Structures are given as structure tokens and as C-alpha cells.
Amino acid sequence: GLGLTNRKAENFGEWYSEVVVNGEMIEYYDISGCYILRPWSMAIWEILQAFFDPEIKKMKIKNCYFPVFVSSTVLEKEKDHIEGFAPEVAWVTKSGKSDLEIPIAIRPTSETVMYPYYSKWIRGHRDLPLKLNQWCNVVRWEFSNPTPFIRSREFLWQEGHTAFATKEEADTEVLEILELYRRIYEEYLAVPVIKGKKSELEKFAGGLYTTSVEAFIPNTGRGIQGATSHCLGQNFAKMFEINYENEKGERAMVWQNSWAYSTRTIGVMVMVHGDDKGLVMPPKVSSVQVIVIPVPYKDADTQGILDACSATVDALLEVGIRAESDSRDNYSPGWKYSQWEMKGVPLRIEIGPKDLANKQVRAVRRDSGAKIDIANADLVEEIKKLLDNIQQNLFDVAKQKRDECIQVIHTWEEFIEALNQKKMILAPWCDEKEVEEDVKARTKGETGAAKTLCSPFDQPELPEGTVCFASGKPAKRWSYWGRSY
Ligand SMILES: O=C1CCCN[C@@H]1CCCn1cnc2cc(F)c(F)cc2c1=O
Numbered sequence: 001g002l003g004l005t006n007r008k009a010e011n012f013g014e015w016y017s018e019v020v021v022n023g024e025m026i027e028y029y030d031i032s033g034c035y036i037l038r039p040w041s042m043a044i045w046e047i048l049q050a051f052f053d054p055e056i057k058k059m060k061i062k063n064c065y066f067p068v069f070v071s072s073t074v075l076e077k078e079k080d081h082i083e084g085f086a087p088e089v090a091w092v093t094k095s096g097k098s099d100l101e102i103p104i105a106i107r108p109t110s111e112t113v114m115y116p117y118y119s120k121w122i123r124g125h126r127d128l129p130l131k132l133n134q135w136c137n138v139v140r141w142e143f144s145n146p147t148p149f150i151r152s153r154e155f156l157w158q159e160g161h162t163a164f165a166t167k168e169e170a171d172t173e174v175l176e177i178l179e180l181y182r183r184i185y186e187e188y189l190a191v192p193v194i195k196g197k198k199s200e201l202e203k204f205a206g207g208l209y210t211t212s213v214e215a216f217i218p219n220t221g222r223g224i225q226g227a228t229s230h231c232l233g234q235n236f237a238k239m240f241e242i243n244y245e246n247e248k249g250e251r252a253m254v255w256q257n258s259w260a261y262s263t264r265t266i267g268v269m270v271m272v273h274g275d276d277k278g279l280v281m282p283p284k285v286s287s288v289q290v291i292v293i294p295v296p297y298k299d300a301d302t303q304g305i306l307d308a309c310s311a312t313v314d315a316l317l318e319v320g321i322r323a324e325s326d327s328r329d330n331y332s333p334g335w336k337y338s339q340w341e342m343k344g345v346p347l348r349i350e351i352g353p354k355d356l357a358n359k360q361v362r363a364v365r366r367d368s369g370a371k372i373d374i375a376n377a378d379l380v381e382e383i384k385k386l387l388d389n390i391q392q393n394l395f396d397v398a399k400q401k402r403d404e405c406i407q408v409i410h411t412w413e414e415f416i417e418a419l420n421q422k423k424m425i426l427a428p429w430c431d432e433k434e435v436e437e438d439v440k441a442r443t444k445g446e447t448g449a450a451k452t453l454c455s456p457f458d459q460p461e462l463p464e465g466t467v468c469f470a471s472g473k474p475a476k477r478w479s480y481w482g483r484s485y
């Protein structure tokens with residue numbers, strides 16, 4: 001029968017796997033760590049892309065497409081760049097029965113694919129800024145527990161790769177892109193995130209600095225990196241000789257950024273909003289926003305009810321609301337209610353004989369379960385308001401829950417206590433790499449070590465004399481800490 005066998009609060013991992021499958025987002029695949037994205041989740045990816053792509057086009061960023069294959073000579077051009085990542089690289093070693101001369105890697109990210117051509121294309125200052133993006137898949141043969149959307153061996157993302165004449169231009173773009181990522185989470189997925197800077201230990205080692213939007217999953221007490229925007233400095237320009245003749249005729253290296261969000265966004269949304277009846281879809285990203293269900297009663301005017309359903313759908317489609325009717329005659333209304341609740345459709349409209357007679361419909365909210373009778377004359381306006389209200393309510397509830405998980409601490413004892421209470425910890429920190437390494441070592445356990453999530457741009461007051469919770473040295477900044485995905 002329908003319904004979940006796992007409860008979100010009891011066994012989160014199993015609940016999550018069940019919800020993404022029963023909600024028809026994911027089908028498990030016969031290769032571990034790989035998943036089928038079914039239309040219900042692919043539609044979310046397309047809606048996010050339909051927001052993000054025009055926004056980067058406004059920033060004069062152009063889409064392109066580079067090959068998925070990277071020769072080993074190119075990939076391993078810079079030992080230190082990928083040494084830590086080598087185990088994750090997937091290789092093509094044969095074609096048919098014969099071995100390939102040179103093994104070919106499948107891109108885990110595209111710096112080494114793209115930058116030799118940046119070096120070729122960027123000659124003079126008029127070639128700058130060069131701003132490209134690609135929508136593609138990447139492969140990383142991860143070994144830690146694979147999780148649909150959150151950690152898979154292949155995923156979809158966009159990767160932006162830009163090159164500028166000055167650091168100022170690069171710094172500005174890093175934050176413009178980060179704001180788009182915040183909007184993806186907060187305005188579309190209704191998930192609150194924190195903007196901040198990654199620590200030296202957690203940043204992209206090949207870059208100069210990393211910024212990110214950090215989400216938090218209250219049920220597991222784990223932070224999760226939502227998206228990332230790096231300033232690469234001139235590190236890759238040096239590695240790949242991406243330089244140009246500047247306006248003074250001197251040889252100068254470019255300043256670069258790279259930034260990405262991926263299908264991980266969908267998993268975060270499911271984890272934050274889902275409940276024990278299944279998915280809960282924010283209206284803005286739901287491919288069906290309103291499902292209209294006929295509730296025939298014995299010999300009552302069934303055709304009249306079906307006509308009212310299609311009229312209701314048409315009126316909503318007319319104003320751009322994504323509505324469908326479920327007039328299948330082989331399922332009961334009750335069965336349909338639970339199916340569409342499992343898929344998380346934000347609003348259900350029921351039309352029975354009484355509704356028909358009263359020229360009204362009954363709307364039921366997925367987020368609160370509230371039932372609202374709406375006169376046909378007010379249908380479009382009321383449904384628009386309800387959808388906006390559901391979108392806002394999902395964000396407000398998620399933000400309130402996330403804020404309840406935030407714990408400000410000052411001492412090691414308080415830190416450990418908060419960690420055990422699955423909190424997102426805000427602590428004064430000396431910002432020394434060795435100290436972060438020490439905290440990781442001291443908190444290692446079966447549920448994973450604590451690490452910095454980010455140092456928020458929005459810094460609370462740091463009174464003179466405040467000391468680091470872990471080292472006792474003078475604190476330099478506030479940082480969020482926690483276990484993470
Ligand atoms: O995170 C981004 C934004 C989009 C472009 N790339 C950057 C940095 C990616 C960091 N990274 C992340 N994972 C990797 C996995 C690998 F197998 C590998 F060879 C390299 C990498 C790797 O460089």
C-alpha cells in the first residue's frame with residue numbers, strides 16, 4: 001500500500017531514500033552511487049536552470065561545451081592540484097577489446113580541460129574578460145556513502161570559469177554569483193542558507209579563496225555546502241600560462257573565478273521540507289502546483305464534476321499556474337490524495353457534488369493540511385495567494401527550525417555539548433589551520449568529525465579579548481562549525 005514505512009525523525013537515512021523513490025524523483029540504478037533522475041526531479045533542475053541561465057547571460061557569461069574526456073597528461077599536469085583527488089578519477093582504459101595507448105579520464109571538473117584553451121585564446125587585453133559556463137555532468141568515483149542528489153558518482157551541475165584583467169573584477173563576480181546561489185536556495189527551494197568564506201583547510205586548495213552558501217539539516221545536525229564560488233587568484237594562470245599583453249605592453253597573468261551548483265540542491269530541498277507523508281514541494285519548483293481531483297458521489301452529476309475539474313485546470317493554466325487534473329477512473333479519491341501528497345504537490349483541489357452545487361472548490365494545503373473553500377469566481381486570485389503563502393511559509397518554517405539549531409558557544413566544553421546536541425555551532429576562532437586540524441582530530445568519531453562550515457560574511461560583534469574556543473588564542477572571527485555531509 002501507499003505511505004512511508006520510515007519516519008523522518010526516527011531513521012532519517014531510510015526515510016530519505018524512501019521519499020525520493022516513492023515521490024518518483026529517483027529510481028535506483030544497478031551501478032552503486034548512480035541514480036536515475038525521473039521527471040519529477042528533472043523538472044526541478046530545469047526550473048532552477050531557467051532562473052540561473054538568464055541571470056548569468058545578463059552578466060555577459062556565455063555557455064559552451066567542452067569534452068567529457070581528459071587525457072592523463074593534461075589532467076595530471078599539476079600533480080598538487082589533483083593529488084588528493086586522484087582516487088575519485090574515473091578512467092577509460094579500453095575501446096572494445098584493445099587497450100587505449102594513453103588512459104583517458106572522465107571529467108571530475110573541467111579546469112584542466114578548459115584552461116589550456118584559455119591560454120590559447122587569451123592573448124591581449126581585448127580578449128578579457130573571458131567568461132564561460134557549461135551545463136554538464138561530472139563523474140567522481142566517491143566511496144563514502146552514496147546518497148541520491150547529495151553524493152553520487154555522476155551528477156549534473158553548471159560550472160562557470162571566468163578570467164579577468166584585475167582582481168577587483170574577479171572579487172566582484174564571486175559575490176554576484178554567490179548571491180544567485182542564495183536566491184536559488186531561499187527564493188526557489190525555500191531553504192535558508194548562510195553566505196560565508198571557507199577556511200584555509202576547507203577551501204578549494206587550487207584557489208585563492210572559496211565562498212559558499214551553507215545549508216543545515218536539523219534532523220541529522222549536519223551542515224551541507226549548498227554551492228560554491230571560488231576566486232582562483234592567479235594560481236591556474238600560472239599553471240596553464242594564461243597571460244596576456246596588458247595595456248602598458250607588459251606580460252600579465254589573468255585573475256580567475258570558478259563556481260558551481262549541482263543537483264545536490266534538490267536533495268537539500270527534500271531533506272529540509274519532506275515529512276512523514278512524503279515530499280513537500282515549494283510551489284516555485286513544483287512541476288505540478290495544483291492537482292484537481294474529482295470526487296464523484298454515486299449517481300450525482302459525474303460529468304458535471306469532471307467538466308468543473310477541467311474548467312478549473314484551464315482557468316489556472318491560463319494565468320501560468322501549473323495545474324493538472326487526476327481523473328483516472330481506477331483509483332479512489334482517497335488513494336489519489338495520498339499519492340499526490342507523497343509527491344508533495346503544494347495544493348490539492350477537490351470538487352464533489354456539494355462543491356458543484358455551491359459553485360465552489362475545496363483547496364487543501366500540503367504544508368499545513370488546511371482546507372479552504374473557494375468560490376469559483378475567486379479561484380485564480382485565491383490560488384495565487386495560497387501558492388505564494390505556501391512558498392513563504394515553507395521558508396519561514398525552515399528558517400525558524402534552522403535558527404533553533406544555531407548555538408553560540410565560547411568554550412570547548414560548550415562546543416562538545418552543542419555538537420552532541422546536533423547543533424550548528426557559532427564560535428569565536430583564531431583562524432589557524434592547525435587548530436582546525438586539531439578540532440577535527442579531537443572530534444573524530446563514527447558520526448564524523450566537526451569542521452568549519454564557513455565564516456559568515458555577517459559577523460557578530462567580537463568583543464576585545466575574546467579567545468578562541470579551541471586554542472585559547474585571541475579570536476579573529478566568528479565561524480560556523482559542525483558535522484557535515
Ligand atoms: O568547485 C568548483 C566549481 C566548479 C569548477 N571546479 C571547482 C573546484 C573543484 C574542486 N574539485 C573537486 N573534486 C575533484 C575531484 C577530482 F577527481 C579531481 F580530479 C579534481 C577535483 C576538484 O578539483
Ligand SMILES: [Mg+2]
Nearest residue numbers: 085088140142
Ligand atoms: Mg569531493
